[in-house]
Amino acid sequence: MKIEYLDREAVLEALALFTAELAEMHPEIQRILLFGSYERGIPLPSSDIDLFIVLSESDRRFLDRTAFYAPDRFPVGVDIFPYTEDELETMLNEGNQFVRRALETGRLLFSRDPAP
Known part of the structure; x- marks a missing residue:
């Protein structure tokens, strides 16, 4: 069995940068939430990032949105x-x-609404 090293901190830093850039480029994004193993703090080397994005509106179909908001590299x-x-x-x-x-x-991870 081969276990690869996962640099969790590097992934979270890349996530923070990606989230900030995504929100800046797309004013329709109202909130971005992280869920899954990274949110729980228990990612494995094979784990991916799960992002839930709340949009004010969209003319795109759901599957088109998924590709539209996905990072080119991560x-x-x-x-x-x-x-x-x-x-x-x-x-x-x-x-x-x-x-x-x-x-x-x-x-x-991001919200357009001011914190309560």
């Missing part, structure tokens, strides 16, 4: 989940547990 894989506020409201009202869990447990 030290590990990145899974992007970009939903509009209206889509989130609908999914929450329908009882979507994936969305509920991501919103409840995700670590806020």
Whole structure:
């Protein structure tokens, strides 16, 4: 079995830079949350970054948004989940547990709203 070294701090630094650049380039982004193993602080060498992006609106289809907001280069894989506020409201009202869990447990990396 081969275990590769994972530089968690380098990945988190790259994530902070990517998040800041993404939010600056796209005013429709309202919030970015980190969830999954990196959020829990237990990534493995094979772990990817899971980002939940809340958009004010979008004319793109969901699958097109995923590619649109994904980084060109990143030290590990990145899974992007970009939903509009209206889509989130609908999914929450329908009882979507994936969305509920991501919103409840995700670590806020960026928000356009001032902190309370």
